Amino acid sequence: MIDLSVNFAGIQLRNPTILASGIMGVSVASLKYCEESGAGAVTCKSIGHAERMGHHNPTVYSWGQGLTNAVGLSNQGVDEGVGLLKEMIETLNVPVIASCFADTVDNIAKVAEKLIASNPVAIELNLSCPNTENDFGLMFALDTDATTRAVSQVKKIAGKTKVFVKLTPDASNIVDVGKAAEAAGADALTAANTLSGMIIDIHTKRPILTNKFGGLSGPAIKPVSVRAVYNLYKAVKIPIIGTGGINTGEDAIEFIMAGAAAVGIGSGIYYRGIDIFKKVTDEISEFMEKNNYRSIEEMKGMANI
Numbered sequence: 001m002i003d004l005s006v007n008f009a010g011i012q013l014r015n016p017t018i019l020a021s022g023i024m025g026v027s028v029a030s031l032k033y034c035e036e037s038g039a040g041a042v043t044c045k046s047i048g049h050a051e052r053m054g055h056h057n058p059t060v061y062s063w064g065q066g067l068t069n070a071v072g073l074s075n076q077g078v079d080e081g082v083g084l085l086k087e088m089i090e091t092l093n094v095p096v097i098a099s100c101f102a103d104t105v106d107n108i109a110k111v112a113e114k115l116i117a118s119n120p121v122a123i124e125l126n127l128s129c130p131n132t133e134n135d136f137g138l139m140f141a142l143d144t145d146a147t148t149r150a151v152s153q154v155k156k157i158a159g160k161t162k163v164f165v166k167l168t169p170d171a172s173n174i175v176d177v178g179k180a181a182e183a184a185g186a187d188a189l190t191a192a193n194t195l196s197g198m199i200i201d202i203h204t205k206r207p208i209l210t211n212k213f214g215g216l217s218g219p220a221i222k223p224v225s226v227r228a229v230y231n232l233y234k235a236v237k238i239p240i241i242g243t244g245g246i247n248t249g250e251d252a253i254e255f256i257m258a259g260a261a262a263v264g265i266g267s268g269i270y271y272r273g274i275d276i277f278k279k280v281t282d283e284i285s286e287f288m289e290k291n292n293y294r295s296i297e298e299m300k301g302m303a304n305i
C-alpha cells in the first residue's frame with residue numbers, strides 16, 4: 001500500500017505537493033481550486049505592510065526554458081490581507097500557509113504578527129525582497145545576519161504557528177543562510193525562490209519586462225534548486241520544501257531524493273494546468289509502485305550520499 005502522506009514540520013499533509021506562493025494564492029476561490037485539484041497544502045501570495053500596485057505589464061514572460069516575472073509583490077496590504085487569510089483558513093480543508101514580506105526587520109515582524117493572529121498552521125517568510133535597512137537594499141536572504149534578525153523576531157511572536165523561511169538561490173552560500181535561519185528557530189526552509197535574470201528582445205533592443213530584471217522559474221531553474229536542497233539537507237535538521245521547476249512526478253521525486261520532505265509547485269500550473277497537483281501525485285504513486293517504495297519518507301534523501 002503506497003502512502004503519499006507526509007508529516008511536514010508537525011503538519012499532516014495528504015501528499016507532499018504544496019502550491020508555491022504568488023501563483024493562484026490571491027483569492028479563496030483560487031486556493032479552493034488548488035485543493036480540489038489535489039494539492040496537499042497551499043501557500044498564499046506574499047502579503048506586505050502596505051498596499052502595493054506592483055509593476056506595469058509585462059510582468060510575466062515565458063521565454064522557452066522557463067518563466068521570468070517581476071510582478072512587484074502586488075498585494076492589498078496586511079490590514080486587508082488578514083481578513084482574506086482568515087477566510088482562506090476557514091474555507092479550505094488542506095493546510096493554508098501564510099506568506100509575508102517587508103522592507104525592514106521590524107516591518108516583517110509587524111506583518112507576521114497580524115497574519116499569525118489568524119492562526120495559520122505556518123507562515124513563510126519571503127526573505128527574497130530587498131531589505132532597506134542595509135545600505136544597499138539587498139535581499140534579507142542574501143545575508144545571514146538579516147535572516148537571523150528577521151527569523152528571531154518572528155519566532156518570538158509566532159506561538160503555535162510554524163515559521164518557514166524562503167531562501168533565495170541568488171545567495172552566494174544558500175547553506176549558510178539556511179543554517180542561520182535554523183539557528184534562529186526556523187521550523188522549515190523553502191528552497192528556493194526565483195533566480196534573478198534578464199531577457200532582452202533583440203528586435204526592440206529593450207528588456208522584455210518593464211522592470212528590466214525578473215525572477216526565473218520553471219524548468220530552467222530546477223537543477224539550481226535541486227542542488228540547493230541537496231546541500232541544505234546535509235547541513236540542517238529542519239525539513240525542506242523543494243521548489244523550482246517541478247512539472248512532473250519525476251521532478252518531485254528528484255527533489256525528494258535530494259532531501260526535500262515536501263515539494264512546492266508554482267510555474268508548473270502554467271505548463272500543465274491547475275490539475276498538476278493530481279498529475280504529479282499520480283506520477284509519484286506510479287513511480288513508487290514500479291520501484292517498490294511505500295512512503296515518501298523512505299525516498300527522502302536517498303540520493304544524498
Ligand SMILES: Cc1cc2nc3c(=O)[nH]c(=O)nc-3n(C[C@H](O)[C@H](O)[C@H](O)COP(=O)(O)O)c2cc1C
Pocket residue numbers: 020021022023045046060067069071073099126166192193194216217218219221243244245246264265266267268
Ligand atoms: C508569477 C510569480 C509570482 C510569484 N510571487 C511570489 C510571491 O509573492 N512570494 C514568494 O515567496 N514567491 C513568489 N514566487 C516564487 C514562487 O513561489 C517559486 O518559489 C518560484 O517560482 C520557483 O518555483 P516554480 O519553478 O515551481 O515556479 C512567484 C513566482 C511567479 C512565477
